[in-house]
Every structure is written in C-alpha cells, then in structure tokens.
Amino acid sequence: xxxxxxxxxxxxxxxxxxxxxxxxxxxxxxxxxxxxxxxxxxxxxxxxxxxxxxxxxxxxxxxxxxxxxxxxxxxxxxxxxxxxxxxxxxxxxxxxxxxxxxxxxxxxxxxxxxxxxxxxxxxxxxxxxxxxxxxxxxxxxxxxxxxxxxxxxxxxxxxxxxxxxxxxxxxxxxxxxxxxxxxxxxxxxxxxxxxxxxxxxxxxxxxxxxxxxxxxxxxxxxxxxxxxxxxxxxxxxxxxxxxxxxxxxxxxxxxxxxxxxxxxxxxxxxxxxxxxxxxxxxxxxxxxxxxxxxxxxxxxxxxxxxxxxxxxxxxxxxxxxxxxxxxxxxxxxxxxxxxxxxxxxxxxxxxxxxxxxxxxxxxxxxxxxxxxxxxxxxxxxxxxxxxxxxxxxxxx
Numbered sequence: 001x002x003x004x005x006x007x008x009x010x011x012x013x014x015x016x017x018x019x020x021x022x023x024x025x026x027x028x029x030x031x032x033x034x035x036x037x038x039x040x041x042x043x044x045x046x047x048x049x050x051x052x053x054x055x056x057x058x059x060x061x062x063x064x065x066x067x068x069x070x071x072x073x074x075x076x077x078x079x080x081x082x083x084x085x086x087x088x089x090x091x092x093x094x095x096x097x098x099x100x101x102x103x104x105x106x107x108x109x110x111x112x113x114x115x116x117x118x119x120x121x122x123x124x125x126x127x128x129x130x131x132x133x134x135x136x137x138x139x140x141x142x143x144x145x146x147x148x149x150x151x152x153x154x155x156x157x158x159x160x161x162x163x164x165x166x167x168x169x170x171x172x173x174x175x176x177x178x179x180x181x182x183x184x185x186x187x188x189x190x191x192x193x194x195x196x197x198x199x200x201x202x203x204x205x206x207x208x209x210x211x212x213x214x215x216x217x218x219x220x221x222x223x224x225x226x227x228x229x230x231x232x233x234x235x236x237x238x239x240x241x242x243x244x245x246x247x248x249x250x251x252x253x254x255x256x257x258x259x260x261x262x263x264x265x266x267x268x269x270x271x272x273x274x275x276x277x278x279x280x281x282x283x284x285x286x287x288x289x290x291x292x293x294x295x296x297x298x299x300x301x302x303x304x305x306x307x308x309x310x311x312x313x314x315x316x317x318x319x320x321x322x323x324x325x326x327x328x329x330x331x332x333x334x335x336x337x338x339x340x341x342x343x344x345x346x347x348x349x350x351x352x353x354x355x356x357x358x359x360x361x362x363x364x365x366x367x368x369x370x371x372x373x374x375x376x377x378x379x380x381x382x383x384x385x386x387x388x389x390x391x392x393x394x395x396x
Contacts, residue, residue: 002035003104003387008094008117010062010109011044013247014216014275018109018133019046020300024188025107026055028376034383037101039094039117060093062116087115095120104387109133111142111149118152125393127154127386134297134318138168150176154386157379159185159298160322167295167318181382184322185298186375187307187366191280195307198284209349210241212286212310214279214301215293217272218249222315223257225292228338231264233346240269240349245282247275284308287355288348292341293317306366309359313344323370329362 009022023046026036038050038057050057063086094117098106106121107129108114114130121128130153138146146168150156156179158164164173164180173180187195211230215221223244234240248254254272261270276282283289289305289312296318303323305312312330314320326332331344348355 002031002033004035004037004101005029005105005107005383006098006101006103006117007036007038008040008106008108008113009038009046010041010113011046013249015045016216016300018113018131019044021109021131021133021185022046023049024186024372025376025379026050027053027188028372030380033380037103039097058097060090060097062090088119090116091119095123098124098126104390105129105383107131111135111145114149114153115145118149122152125390127390128152129155129157129382129386131157132163132167132297133159134163134295135167136295137166138172143169147172150179153179154389155382156180157183157382158319159183160319162321163297163319183378183382184370184375185300185303186370186372187300187303188372191304192307192371194280195284195304198281199308203285208239208241209237209288210243210286211288211290211345212243212245212283213290213292214245214283215291215299216246216249217244217254217257219253220293220295221246222292222294222336224253224260225315225336225338225341226290227257227260227270229292229341229345230270230290231260231266233342233349234266234269235264237346237349242270243273243282243286244271245273245276245279248272280304280308283310286310288313288345290341290345291315291317291320292336294336296320298323303366303370306362306370309363311348311355311358312362313341313348315341323365324362325365328358329365330358 007022009018011019022038029036036055038055039060040046040057041062043059047057098120103126105127106117108117109131110133118128130149136142158180161182213223213226217223230242258272261267283304289310291302291314293315294317298319302320312324314324314332315336316332316334321332324330324332333341333344
C-alpha cells in the first residue's frame with residue numbers, strides 16, 4: 001500500500017514558487033510508493049491542476065490575520081500572542097485532516113506552513129519536512145519562529161548549499177546541520193520542451209537588446225534597483241529596452257516605479273507587462289535576464305533563463321551562486337549598488353561574444369544538474385529515508 005504524503009501549501013497571487021513545486025512533485029511521485037494529498041488555503045490554478053490529475057486536496061482557509069503577508073503577523077507582541085492562538089487553532093484542524101487521511105509524512109513550504117502544520121504533526125508523531133524555498137533573514141521575531149521551525153522539523157530542504165547560510169545564523173545552521181538537506185531544483189520536462197521549441201522559433205532582432213525581469217513587483221524583488229541601474233544606461237544606449245513581467249503584489253510600490261519611468265520619459269522603452277501567460281516566450285526572445293532580489297531560494301526564473309540561453313545578471317541572493325558562476329555563466333553582483341549592476345549589464349549589452357559564452361555555459365550547467373527526474377528521485381529517496389526511520393522508532 002502506498003503511504004500518504006500530505007503537502008501543505010499557501011497560494012498567494014501567482015502560480016509560481018511553492019505551488020509549482022507541489023504541482024511538479026505530486027505529478028512525479030511513484031504511485032506504488034506514495035499517495036499525495038494536498039491541503040491549501042484557497043481555490044487556485046493549483047487546485048485546477050490537481051483536479052485534472054485526480055489528486056485529492058482540501059481547501060482550508062486561514063484566519064484573516066494569519067493570511068497577512070510580509071511578516072505582518074509578528075510585528076507587535078500583541079499580534080504575536082493573538083496569532084499564536086490562531087495558529088494553534090488551525091493546527092487542530094490540520095490534526096483532524098492528517099488523522100482522517102492516515103498521513104505518514106507532512107511536507108510544508110516556508111516557515112508559515114511549517115508552523116501551521118508542525119504541532120499537529122508532532123501530536124500525531126508524523127515526520128515533518130520544511131521546504132525552505134526562500135525566507136526572510138533570520139532575526140528578531142522571525143528568527144525565533146525559524147528556531148521553532150528547526151525544532152519541529154525532521155528535515156529542512158534547501159535548493160542549494162548557499163541558501164541556509166544566507167538566511168540563518170551560523171550557530172543555528174551548525175546545530176541543525178544533520179537536518180539540512182540540499183535537493184537541487186529541477187525544471188519540469190514539459191517546461192523544458194516548451195523552452196526548446198520557443199528557442200527554435202526565436203525571433204532575432206540584431207539592432208535591439210532586450211533586458212527582462214520576471215518576478216512579482218514588490219520590495220523583496222527590488223525592481224527599484226533595476227530601474228536605478230537601467231535608466232542612465234538606457235539614456236546612453238538607444239537600442240536598449242526593458243520588460244518587467246510579473247503581478248504587482250505591492251501596488252503602491254509599482255506606482256512609484258511607473259512614476260520613475262514616466263519622469264525619465266522612458267514609457268515607450270520600459271514596459272510593465274503584469275502577469276503573462278506567454279512569459280516563457282518573452283524570456284526566450286530577450287537577450288539579458290536581470291534579477292535584483294534581496295532574498296531568494298533558487299528561482300525557477302533563473303533556471304529557465306539558463307535553459308533559454310538568455311544571459312544572466314543577478315544580485316548575490318539565496319541560492320543564486322549555487323547555479324550561476326560569476327564571470328563564467330553570468331554575472332553575480334555582490335552589492336546592491338546601481339552603479340555595479342549597471343556596469344555588469346552594460347558589459348553584456350556591448351559584448352555579444354561574452355553574452356553568447358555565458359549562455360552556452362549556463363545551458364550546459366542547467367541541463368546537467370537541474371532536471372526534474374533527478375530532483376524528484378532525490379525527494380522520493382528522502383521520503384523513504386524519513387519513513388524508514390519512523391517505522392524503526394520504538395512504540396511503532
């Protein structure tokens with residue numbers, strides 16, 4: 001009989017990150033060994049995908065205060081106390097679902113998911129995996145929640161060796177090193193096939209250079225740095241365009257960025273395209289992929305740019321250095337200064353041979369190291385290891 005693995009995932013504005021991981025992993029699990037069951041917070045395109053593939057799921061809405069984003073739930077002592085009570089109440093609902101579904105293992109994404117499921121898993125003596133993805137830097141109230149997450153979890157999965165040290169203090173990483181597992185993320189086969197097809201049909205435009213950023217518009221993704229870097233560069237180079245693809249998660253922030261573009265009279269060359277179903281096509285037909293985030297795991301967008309053979313310039317954040325080697329397969333900018341980022345983008349705009357070399361090296365690395373088969377196989381090995389330890393525990 002296959003053992004039931006419960007996936008807990010919050011869906012916010014876009015079908016990226018954690019929801020995509022759940023979609024891809026539930027699709028690739030060996031049905032003879034594992035039965036996936038998904039708990040999510042609201043109806044979404046992920047639910048549509050699960051329905052099409054006959055994967056069972058349950059929608060369990062969060063209390064309104066717990067649904068707040070950006071760390072708002074822990075900003076004051078009173079909010080922390082109130083939301084701790086709400087989280088425990090939510091855990092009781094999770095407990096009932098896990099028991100009813102006879103779950104053997106719980107997978108959760110990010111610290112919020114881990115805390116909303118962790119106490120229920122502990123009460124039922126079910127192992128818990130915390131898939132980090134990306135997290136805010138560990139300090140203050142967030143740091144205390146992270147420490148609790150390490151205590152509750154049986155394994156902490158990161159997408160690259162650089163991810164955990166970029167978030168957590170050295171002492172915490174050292175104390176729980178035995179729990180930290182690196183599983184390199186992989187692009188799904190159908191996504192790779194789509195990229196390759198689009199590359200074959202790529203529309204070359206030799207007289208213009210397009211820089212693209214694919215990310216939700218918010219302060220964490222730091223598009224202000226991108227505009228601060230690009231606007232002076234575009235004043236000097238008439239053949240340079242910029243496309244920003246992603247939903248406005250923070251609308252006030254996007255309005256400020258749009259105003260910056262208007263003040264520079266660049267509306268015809270800098271486009272805010274919002275969420276686009278043809279984002280892959282836009283990526284493949286770009287020349288440079290720019291990522292300016294403060295915090296990341298290993299972004300799918302970086303890996304897709306590598307498969308698409310689009311040259312990369314990124315800030316040094318999260319697991320980006322695990323996949324992009326500075327000066328060989330892209331540029332990794334160590335600071336968050338517009339001048340530094342501008343210089344690196346300018347070098348790629350002016351040097352086509354270097355751009356092509358970066359693209360070739362990036363594609364070779366991604367195709368050898370970041371495939372969905374390797375990623376899902378390693379995850380199933382981890383599931384089996386944890387479940388074997390659970391079966392060996394006294395009293396079972």
